Amino acid sequence: MENNVLISVKDLSKSFGELEVLKSVSIDIKAGEKVVIIGASGSGKSTLLRCLNCLEDPTGGEIIFENENIADPHVDINIHRQKMGMVFQQFNLFNNKTVLENITLAPVMVRMQKLRRQKHLALFGKAEKPTETKAQILAEEQEKAMALLARIGLAEKAEAYPSTLSGGQKQRIAIVRALAMNPKVMLFDEPTSALDPEMVGEVLDLMKELANEGMTMAIVTHEMGFAREVADRIIFMDGGVIAEEGTPEALFGNPKNVRLQAFLAKVL
């Protein structure tokens, strides 16, 4: 069923000046699917992932998300990004905010923005008067954030600042910060690469939980064991193109592309 496709990438290309980093990449990501992207350094994995929510503006091609081509500079990308969570290698928690504020900031701002817009429309009789208040929104989002923190066992860190946390704690908070927006898809760019080895497990465990709950996920990672366990499909990037793709069994068990064979020989 075509309907099942959540993100459809068609002939995506991206150049930084003269450097052509992505060359006509096409993939469909189905709702609930877990796609793991692997490849050598510089092959364009991060760029592909960052194009999916237009953190990098594609130079060509289409990205269809919820029936809209979000690569088109005329669409309001912020609305779409609210439904696409992203997790970075360097965590990128907001340094000037507490853990709780990190999680509630975006949902509260987005809901407040909608509230103000509705109030404005109501003033001209074009919409119902909003029944929500700022205090309600704040209380709701805080409750939701606390539930998320409890889920990862970090409720007691709600008032702490990011600089006091371990890498593993930061990354798990970054993941629930993205979840607080109720995204339809989660994008992970090497979420465990900046972690001390003993903290990799806790982050991967949380990701596995999400996967089991049916979250749609696109993950760039060098954790091949994790990829084998979680991925529905693995994509091998090489020189800005998808050189091979398939199930973990096919890709790891019977790689056809010679570059993939060489890559696997190095990492496995």
Added chain:
Amino acid sequence: MEQLWTRFSKAFLVQNRWKMYFEGLGNTLLIALIAALIGITIGVVMAMVNYINKKTGKLKIATKICNFYITVVRGTPVVLQLMILYFVVFAFWDNGIMIGAITFGLNSGAYVAEIARAGFESVDDGQMEAGRSLGLSTWQTMRTIIIPQAVRNCLPSLFNEFIMLVKETSIVGYVGIYDLGKIPGLIQSRTFDYLFPLLIAAVLYLVVVLALTRVLHMIEKRMAKSDRNAGGATNGK
């Protein structure tokens, strides 16, 4: 000895002249404070324009205007700027203190822009990306995440700019504004003795600047401490 005492007394005590110094000092601080507020606002806004231009490529024309402003203000003497504003632009207005404050505010803005630019540069790029990835607009992310961190990172330099202003504004006497720097001349015109009025004004400046410098050190210490414990807002790497 006796003679020195009389000279001091004439410069400070007779006819309650000491009041004039403190009124002058009050005006000096007022001008410096308003100027600092104007300067910080202008400087931070200009640095912000520059930052957005660098990160998104937008605001090209605004960036050019800012750079032009900085070049002109830094490339001309502040005394001339003061005279232009006092005798030409605000010729209709008799509030010298405000004109002095505005002049120094506009002037200081061009210098604060450089300070604030460094403050913005010290904010990790990932902060903006994280805000944008959550669906916040550039401006929403600037307002809640980037600006607070940038300002915090250059708070000591901004306070230092205020201290500089306390001293530098002493030239507003040129256009007849009664700040602390103007008082010795006023008193000398009555007593025909410059030495003590100048010494007294100098001591007052020194005391104020030293006191403010201590405040600056306290701010620096507190920030270093909070960087070590909680709330560190420097580069998140």
